[in-house]
Amino acid sequence: MSRNPRKNTSPRATIDDVAAEAGVSIATVSRVLNGITHKASAKTQQHVLDVVARLDYRPVHAGRALRTMRSALVALFVPDTSNMFYATIADAIASHLKDSGSSMILCNTRDEPAIQDRFLEEMESHLVNGIVLLGAVDSPGLRQAVANRLPVIFLNRRPPAGVDAPYIGVDNPLAGREVAEHFLERRWIPAGAIHGPLTSSASRGRYQSFRTQLARAGVKLEKRFVQPADLTIASGYQAAVDMLSERPYPRAIFCGNDLIAYGLYWRCCELKIRVPSELAIFGFDDNPLNEWLAPWLDTVRVPYEDYGAAVARALSLLSESPRRRIPREVILPHRLVIRR
Amino acid sequence: MSRNPRKNTSPRATIDDVAAEAGVSIATVSRVLNGITHKASAKTQQHVLDVVARLDYRPVHAGRALRTMRSALVALFVPDTSNMFYATIADAIASHLKDSGSSMILCNTRDEPAIQDRFLEEMESHLVNGIVLLGAVDSPGLRQAVANRLPVIFLNRRPPAGVDAPYIGVDNPLAGREVAEHFLERRWIPAGAIHGPLTSSASRGRYQSFRTQLARAGVKLEKRFVQPADLTIASGYQAAVDMLSERPYPRAIFCGNDLIAYGLYWRCCELKIRVPSELAIFGFDDNPLNEWLAPWLDTVRVPYEDYGAAVARALSLLSESPRRRIPREVILPHRLVIRR
DNA sequence: CATTATTAGGAAAACGTTTTCCCTGAAGAG
DNA sequence: CTCTTCAGGGAAAACGTTTTCCTAATAATG
Incomplete structure (x- = not known):
């Protein structure tokens, strides 16, 4: 009774x-x-x-959480909410989580270690069932969290050196090589590159293997045709200003992500450089807006939709067997998108 | 001890x-x-x-929540995560919530009443301190929630008729009038409109007062120059296909939001219509991408940043005095953005 | 028939907090 | 000196679940 x-x-x-x-x-x-x-x-x-x-x-979830020490919550860490690429992945993940009865807390780390660490602490207090790090940055709190066996999953960027946790993402080095092959086939020489922060395994993998694959074919990247940038439009624009300050221009430029490519394109418009006939632009991610707003952009398509299922699967494995071996990495298939 | x-x-x-x-x-x-x-x-x-x-x-939040029957969680309902306009508001809200110690659960309703209702139930079980409805849609569960005194706040779209709950947003009818005035000043006649779903108070307010203000000046909107659309690029494109199926074209078109405008622009490009010299396009929201990707677009700027503070403020009032009178509506200032 | 195994279900402990009472000692008022 | 007030702090109840034991009755087995 x-x-x-x-x-x-x-x-x-x-x-x-x-x-x-x-x-x-x-x-x-x-x-x-x-x-x-x-x-x-x-x-x-x-x-x-x-x-x-x-x-x-x-x-009421609180009662259950108190007893079981597990909530029906999953945290998603995102470095930049305003990047539609991330928003799309967030959506895919959230909808799969909902199917398994969980809700998603969204945490915008702004790519800053201190903010990320504050969120990590907070999410631990919330007893979240998972912490999905979409674009993690190395930080003391992150290592602490992994050491404390928090259920973290790395998405898109690999865990920093010495951190053992599952990873889900595409094969960035392979993609970089394929882009290089494409450049060579099209005789897009001299080539340029505006790469993202090399602290990110994703940015590094893309850029470095692009570069070495070109080198393997005897094509060197000129120093002034290589610029670093953050993964934003504004930063891509600034890099473009620097790189295109004088002629001759590179025949094509490989950008660390699509937002950088947008910034570059803007600069090309200002300089009346025709894209892609005069200067071709290659991006990364295949931002969902490309179809409508950037028909001039070739890019590497990252399979957003697959992220949702992969994350949900990894989380369920993680929760049902916290100590058993779960796959250390899941590599999702990418695809080069070449627009006419 | x-x-x-x-x-x-x-x-x-x-x-x-x-x-x-x-x-x-x-x-x-x-x-x-x-x-x-x-x-x-x-x-x-x-x-x-x-x-x-x-x-x-x-x-641990669960213990506290169980005792106090309030969690450190706020739910944000969004009709379309892929719309950067919403993403930006979500970000502003999340960052203000973090300041007051709350985390944000993101719920993508896809503008569907059934999904919204499922989320409402789920959020009630989570004992959330607030449910921020960015673009709510009318539904049985919504009325139930308000009747049950759940701490809901309507953002951008007003509560449906008969529902008494606080509202935060811009003055859509006023903005619509101002756009009409702008059309008249520029002699943008004949004018056209691709409006959003008229079930939304925001879409309705914008469109209807635009129309009546034109009418007041003796300018009628031709029937074939008015098309409905969802608030997406694809839908805007489709509406444009219909509207621009034959000449003459309108001199300018007022769109329900910027995404519709993007779709319209795409169609203009296909038809080789020059924008804005031949056909001007006016949007709504001032999507953050406009600066880089849509320099041809005039629009109404909605003050994203202010949403965060306004929501945080409303939520704190709501929680500290659930029964006392709190402001029934907060109107934020908008601004016409006219690009050269 | 006597024993054992199984099925159906209940009582109560536990989870980690907040908050309501209550108590003690010391200071202040008369 | 007695009475009141107050500051400082503790014991325990409560919040809503899940889960571990336990029990009673029934079914299976010898």
Whole structure:
């Protein structure tokens, strides 16, 4: 019978109300709701479910979390919310999480270690079931978190050296080589590159293997045709200003991501450089806006949609067997997108 | 002294550990951490804080939530995560929430009532401190939620008729009138419009007062120069295909938002219509990408940044005085952005 | 028939907080 | 000196779950 006979004043029914109304104990209600079928007869189960529906009972997560020390929450860390590429991945992940009953807390780290660490602490306090680091940056708190066995997953950027945690992403070095091959086929020489921060494994992998693959074919990147940039439009624009300060221009430029490519394109417009006939631009990510706003852009398509399922799968493995071996990395397929 | 002498095996310290270590009761620890200064001497407070720091203690939210029936969570409902306009607002809100110690759960409703209702139920179970509806859609669950006194706030779109809840947003009808005035000044006649779903108070307000203001000056919108669309690029493109199927074209078109304008622009490019000299395009929102990708677009700037503070403020009012009168609406200033 | 195994379910402990009482000692008022 | 007030702090209840034991009745086995 109900444990707590006090009448419930709030508009919401609790498990006690359900138990009282159904004439069973709260243990039974809990078990039925959690699908523990072998502890209650079919008749009882159905009866409880009926009462649950009638009272519109829904368990409060806090109670469950307190008992099980696991919440129905997953945190997604994103370095830049304004990048649609990340937004799309966030959406894919959120929709898969919803299928497994979890909600997603969004944390914008702005690529700053201090902010990331504050969020890591906060998410630990929330007992989140997973911390998905889309574009993590190295930080003391990150290493601490992994050491404390927090359920972290690295997305898109590999864990920093010495940190052992699962990784999901594309094969950046392979993609970089393929882009180089494309440059060579098209005789896009001299070639240039505006690469992202080399502290990021993704940016580094793309750029370095692009460069070495060209070198293998005897093509050197001129020093002034290589510029670093942050992964933003503004930064790409600035790099373009520097690189295109005098002629001759490179025949084509490989950019660390699509936003950099947007910035470069803007500068090309200002300089009346025709894209791609005069100067071709190659990006990375295949930002969903490209189709409409950047038909001039060749790029590497990263399979957003697949991220959602991959993350959901990794998280479920992580939670059901925190200590067992789970795949250390999942490599998703990319694809070069060449626009006419 | 400590209530629970059992040794804590987990890596994380609990309030019991802190109390034991500091030689005080858990009540005192709790009070110190919550800033109840008049229940502990300054010396005790400092001592407790020292121990808290030494043990790296951080309260588990679930315990607190269970006791207080309020979590440190706020839900943000968004109709379309892939719209950078919404992403930017989400970011502004999240960063203000973080300042007040809350985290943000992101819910993508896809503008569908059924999905919105599922999220509403889920968020109620999470005991969220606020549900911020950025672009709400009418639904049974929404009315239920307001009736149940859930802490909802309407952003950008007003609550549906008969629903009493606070609203934060711009003055859409005023903006629509101003755009009409601009059209008249520039002699942009004949004018056209691709408006968003008229079920949305925002889309309706913009479009209708644009139309009536033109009418007041004796300018009628021709029927074939008015098309409905969803607030997406693809839908804007489709509307443009229909509207521009034959000449003559309108001199300028007012779009329900910037994404529609992007779709329209794409069609103009296909048809070799010069923008804006031949056909001017006016959008709404001032998508952050415009600066770089859509220099041809005039638009209405909605003050993203102000949304964060306004929401944080409304939420704090809502939580500290759930029944007291709080402002029924907060109107933020907009501004016409006219690009050369 | 006597024993054992199984099924169905309940009582109560636990999870980590906050908060309501309550108590003690000391200071202040008369 | 007695009475009141107040500052400082503790014990324990409560929040809503899940889960570990435990028990009673029934079914299976010898």
